[in-house]
Amino acid sequence: MATAQVSEAEKVYILHGIREDLRVDGRGCEDYRHMEIETDVVSNTDGSAKVTLGHTAVLVGIKAEIGKPRPMIPNEGYLEFFVDCSANATPEFEGRGGEELGTEISNTLYKVFNNKHSVDLQSLCISPGEHCWVLYVDVLLLQCDGNLYDATSVAIKAALFSTKIPRVHISTDDEGGKEIELSDDPYDCMRIQVENVPCIVTLCKVGHRHVVDATLQEKACSVASLIISVTHKGTVTCTRKVGGGSLDPESVFEMTEAGKRVGKALHAPLMKLLQHEESLGRKTPKVGFLG
Amino acid sequence: MAADMRLPRVRKTLSVSESASHRRDLVVPGDIITSDTGFMRGHGTYVDDDKLTASVAGEVQRVDKLICVRPLKTRFNGEVGDVVVGRITEVQQKRWKVETNSRLDSVLLLSSVNLPGGELRRRSAEDELTMREYLQEGDLISAEVQSVFSDGALSLHTRSLKYGKLGQGVLVQLSPSLVKRQKTHFHNLPCGASVILGNNGFVWLYPTPGQQEEEAGGFYTSLEPVSLADREVISRLRNCLLALAAHKVLLFDTSLLYCYESSLQHQVKDILKPEVMEEIVMLTQQKLLEQEG
Numbered sequence: 001m002a003t004a005q006v007s008e009a010e011k012v013y014i015l016h017g018i019r020e021d022l023r024v025d026g027r028g029c030e031d032y033r034h035m036e037i038e039t040d041v042v043s044n045t046d047g048s049a050k051v052t053l054g055h056t057a058v059l060v061g062i063k064a065e066i067g068k069p070r071p072m073i074p075n076e077g078y079l080e081f082f083v084d085c086s087a088n089a090t091p092e093f094e095g096r097g098g099e100e101l102g103t104e105i106s107n108t109l110y111k112v113f114n115n116k117h118s119v120d121l122q123s124l125c126i127s128p129g130e131h132c133w134v135l136y137v138d139v140l141l142l143q144c145d146g147n148l149y150d151a152t153s154v155a156i157k158a159a160l161f162s163t164k165i166p167r168v169h170i171s172t173d174d175e176g177g178k179e180i181e182l183s184d185d186p187y188d189c190m191r192i193q194v195e196n197v198p199c200i201v202t203l204c205k206v207g208h209r210h211v212v213d214a215t216l217q218e219k220a221c222s223v224a225s226l227i228i229s230v231t232h233k234g235t236v237t238c239t240r241k242v243g244g245g246s247l248d249p250e251s252v253f254e255m256t257e258a259g260k261r262v263g264k265a266l267h268a269p270l271m272k273l274l275q276h277e278e279s280l281g282r283k284t285p286k287v288g289f290l291g
Numbered sequence: 292m293a294a295d296m297r298l299p300r301v302r303k304t305l306s307v308s309e310s311a312s313h314r315r316d317l318v319v320p321g322d323i324i325t326s327d328t329g330f331m332r333g334h335g336t337y338v339d340d341d342k343l344t345a346s347v348a349g350e351v352q353r354v355d356k357l358i359c360v361r362p363l364k365t366r367f368n369g370e371v372g373d374v375v376v377g378r379i380t381e382v383q384q385k386r387w388k389v390e391t392n393s394r395l396d397s398v399l400l401l402s403s404v405n406l407p408g409g410e411l412r413r414r415s416a417e418d419e420l421t422m423r424e425y426l427q428e429g430d431l432i433s434a435e436v437q438s439v440f441s442d443g444a445l446s447l448h449t450r451s452l453k454y455g456k457l458g459q460g461v462l463v464q465l466s467p468s469l470v471k472r473q474k475t476h477f478h479n480l481p482c483g484a485s486v487i488l489g490n491n492g493f494v495w496l497y498p499t500p501g502q503q504e505e506e507a508g509g510f511y512t513s514l515e516p517v518s519l520a521d522r523e524v525i526s527r528l529r530n531c532l533l534a535l536a537a538h539k540v541l542l543f544d545t546s547l548l549y550c551y552e553s554s555l556q557h558q559v560k561d562i563l564k565p566e567v568m569e570e571i572v573m574l575t576q577q578k579l580l581e582q583e584g
Contacts, residue, residue, distance in 0.1 A: 009459045025560065035295065035297070
């Protein structure tokens, strides 16, 4: 995974700074870098979003396809995650170098969304046991500057918000066979309720304190981090510990509390921004990738 | 605590003076530099239909009959005497390899460092074995370019007390084209911190050392906590550097200091917000113009 080299003295400087709640870029321990979000940036997807956080850039595209529901849950659709690490981000990702990180992130995403409340999967069902919508969520990491998980989860939430699934009707012909009919109107589409979609907060333990939205340099100083996905109500849907070091139970508790607090605060501005962008309509030109 | 989220905006070019857009010596790839055949083709150019054309974006330089284009977005092309900040990547026999943002890793020979103790002596085999105690992988150093090899790799030296291993501070990596060449690249800024503006685009910010402390050949690093006030100044300077670099303002002590002064009304963490950045850089450019005019 992309890492930064840091000398011993730099580490000491970062550590002492975090102890005094003043990080290298002037942020406090629970501050995020400012985030830029744009949706509908890829025209051949059903929903897409690009998020930049510092120098981290993540692009998420969502494609809806008709598939067969899983045998155990015939009346629900499902989500598929795939994370691709572009070699543009760091030369280490060249060839199969990014695969490990990619599967790690996608496995985490499966866990985060593995509950009934994140996305209303029943609304993705077309006809129970036969057809349902499968949402392929493709994540592309364009640049890495720390905190990939958080940026990815925000991008997914934004992309899900912008996803428009065409409406279909089932008609039965004379012989009892079913036929799927697509609506003629391209604007007749279904939206996904994203209210309960969680956002991931990564807390890095640095010294005796923990920070959110760690940069690569801060990541290099931390031994372990905790990944928490939090909904807007503060419900935790998944926690994971990554990194080689250990965390004592007390700090896990503290970090979970902090994660909940920070995660809850992420949703309101995100939803406000997405609604604002939607209200601007199609006329405002997109900034895209060359701004 | 609430995260600051926004829509991306197309970045405007900020310039107080209009001159930049009218400069004839700035070219982009494909621009015809001259159709006069009396000139020689240098780096960054090619001949197309008997016309000398630029192959990179940058500044046209002419020496007699030779025309070159010096690219603006480039790695560091070192020259003898340049001050650089670099990071040790490898410890080898009698030499360290140093990452200096050039195309090839630079070399720091054991014979071109001041060993602790300061006395001049032959480097023994023992010194060779303890090289990693002086400088190990990941350590930052400041050094000067001693010579340039034929393949463009640099040979560095730290044979002066001002060069050597760097202690606590912050490294900012910028484009080498943004650093202005000056008489000195070491500055003790009046705002309470010091800065090394490496010619290679690596800028080192560190708290101004107190009394000229006992120098141990530049190998002693203090691990005492830096005071909160110093930290704030360093963080502010770091964000100012990034703001100036984002708007392509030439970096030297005055521009950095003016930017620092203009940023004082904002909180340190707000400096990197696009609108604050624009405001600060505009103020800085105005101050720089006033000072020139």
